[in-house]
Amino acid sequence: MAAKTALRIIIVGAGPVGLALATGLAKDGHSVTVLERQSSLQVTGGPIYVQPPAIRVLESFGLGDAVQSIGVAGPSIIWSYKDTSEPLLVSPHRPNHTPLSTDRQTVQKVGYEGAVAAGATVLFGKTVTSLENETTPTVRTEDGGEYSADLIVGADGIKSKIRRLLFPDQNMDAIPTNEVIFHSDVALDELRADTRLTGMFEHPGSCHFTFGPGRVNVLLIEPVAEGKTAAYNVVSNYGAPPTDRNASWYNSAEPSELRELFNDFSARDRAYLEHVKSCNVWRIGTAPETPSWRSSNGRVLLIGDAAHAMVPHAAQGVSQGIESTGVLTHLLRLARPDHLDDVPALTEGFEKLRRPRVEKIANLSQNNLQVRVLPDGPAQEGRDAALRKMGQMPAIEWDKIEMDMSADSNSPQFTKWLTAYDIPLEVERFVKSDLVDIPSS
Ligand SMILES: Cc1cc2nc3c(=O)[nH]c(=O)nc-3n(C[C@H](O)[C@H](O)[C@H](O)COP(=O)(O)OP(=O)(O)OC[C@H]3O[C@@H](n4cnc5c(N)ncnc54)[C@H](O)[C@@H]3O)c2cc1C
Incomplete structure (x- = not known):
């Protein structure tokens, strides 16, 4: 057991974050129960990148082999403008610091199997409806269950109930934006057989991003599910979001609407979208600004999207x-x-260490969207020229680069901070600092 004492921990939400946490904590010897409202492990969701520091965390939880078996490593990203046939930039990922291209369901399944193998209990059909936190933190579920613990962690996603229960006097609803993303599965053999798309397969494992005013076309050419790949089509100003807070943010849509929205993109992109037979449209949102990620007594904590849901434009x-x-x-x-x-001091430390990094990355995601959807004109031309120039730069000597979270977000220093961030080292430094009163013996 890596922990000095076995805590009783309840995690609300069996999403990818809740299940990864359950694995890590159960492996350390804590007594972990996960409460999930769904009746089984089922999610909506599409392809995702898992970034290198997160891969290293999963490896440290003993999930390394499982994780490597589920995704494609080593893709480059190919950036284009909507009606240019030549890419603006082919940006290869850095060797050994490459994200894994997979899908959300798979990450969740790996987490579930890891959590159960490590001894965590995962209970389905348990919708948490109330929280009591005066003495021993306790949650109650819709079916009358009552669960008490030394620490309760809300990993219940962007529309987190735990967040709303923690701050009942403030509006803690998720914030929908004007942006939507169409998500479609496409049969890979159909794409391969289409000669108009041959060029896309010259860079195996790549992800193709095409910018246009107010829109981004993201086309994958690697399998993300059996025989299928996927497209994400971003529309930055689709119209006002639904006012009903219970409205679903993931609904079916017509492929004809999607094709119409992207009908001024290149012949190649239009050809790809001809293969879309069905699609869904996803309203994009963010978490509200929370006064804190924890209760005042430090024994209820928010994690993952419940704490910091961000727009998906840094794939983070x-x-x-x-x-x-x-x-x-x-x-x-x-x-x-x-x-x-000790628990309140440790959850306080958690928030102090995590917030600056997460907020920086959430801002990056937001900025990425603004840059990618620029209207045609001087700013867009400047962006495209800068991308072309990046492709002509000499190869970066990564070993000589110091990571720097304050550097320009296009700089190697910042990129290194994103990809080479070492969690055990950062925690060790933090514990030694005087930023927070963490028990030392
Ligand atoms: C279009 C799109 C593309 C994305 N691409 C990427 C990417 O490339 N890389 C990346 O890292 N991220 C990406 N993301 C973000 C990613 O999907 C989310 O950050 C991630 O799913 C959050 O995981 P989570 O476990 O915190 O929350 P969730 O996945 O939302 O899981 C929360 C769980 O809590 C359960 N729950 C909710 N309420 C209750 C309750 N009251 N009681 C019990 N259980 C409850 C839910 O049923 C769910 O199972 C993308 C998101 C979108 C929309």
Whole structure:
């Protein structure tokens, strides 16, 4: 057991973040119960990248082999403008610091199997409806269940109930934006057989991003499910979001609407979209600004999208949540036997360490969208010229680059901070600093 004391921990939500956390904590010897409202492990969701620091966390939880078997590593990203046939930039990922291209269901399944194997209990059909936090943190479920713990972690996603229960006097609803993303599965053999798309397959494992005013076309050419790949079509200003807070943010849509919205894109992109037989449209949102990620007594904590849902334009939502599971697992190792009072100090430390990184990355995601959907004109031409120039730069000597979170977001220093961030090292430095009063023995 890596932890000094076995805490009783309840995790609300069996999404990719809740299940990764359950694996890490159960492996450390904590007694972990996950409460999930769905009746089984089922999710909506499409392809995702899992970023290198998150992959390392999953490896540290013993999920390395499972994770490597589920995705394609080494894709490059090919950036184009909507009606240019030549790419603006082919940007290869850095060797050994490459995201894994997979899908959300698969990450969730790996987490579920890991959590159960590590000894966590995952209970389905358990919708958490109330939280009591005066003395021992306790949640109640719709079916009359009552669960108490030393620590309750809300990993219940962007529309988090735990977040709303923690701050009942404030509006803690998720914030829908004007942006939507169409998500479609496409049969890979059909794409391969279409000679208009041959050029796309010259870079195996690549992801093709095409910019247009107010829109981005993201086309994958690698399998993300059996025999299928996927397209994401971003429309930055689709119209006002639904006012009903219970309205679904993921609904079926007509492929004809999607094709119409992208009918001024290149012949290649239009040819790809001809293969879309059905699609869904996803309203994009963010978490509200929370006064804190934790209760005032420090024994209820938010993690993942419940704490910091961000727009998906840095492909970092799951990864930031998984990074957080690594940090929390490390910090809880410091809780001393018979010292429940250590838990608040550790959750305070968790928030102090995590917030600056997550907020920086959420801003990056937002900025990426603004840059990608620029209207035609001087700013768009400047962006495209800058991308072309990047392709002519000499190869970066990564070993000589120092990571720097304050550097320009296009700089190698910032990229290194994104990809080479080392969680055990960061936690160790943080614990030694005087930023927070964390138990030392
Ligand atoms: C179009 C799109 C593309 C994306 N691409 C990427 C990408 O490339 N890389 C990346 O890292 N991220 C990406 N993301 C973000 C990513 O999908 C989310 O960040 C991630 O799913 C969050 O995981 P989570 O476990 O925190 O929450 P969720 O996946 O939302 O899971 C929450 C769980 O809690 C359960 N739950 C909710 N309420 C209750 C309750 N009251 N009681 C019990 N259980 C409850 C839910 O049923 C669910 O199972 C993308 C998102 C979108 C929309």
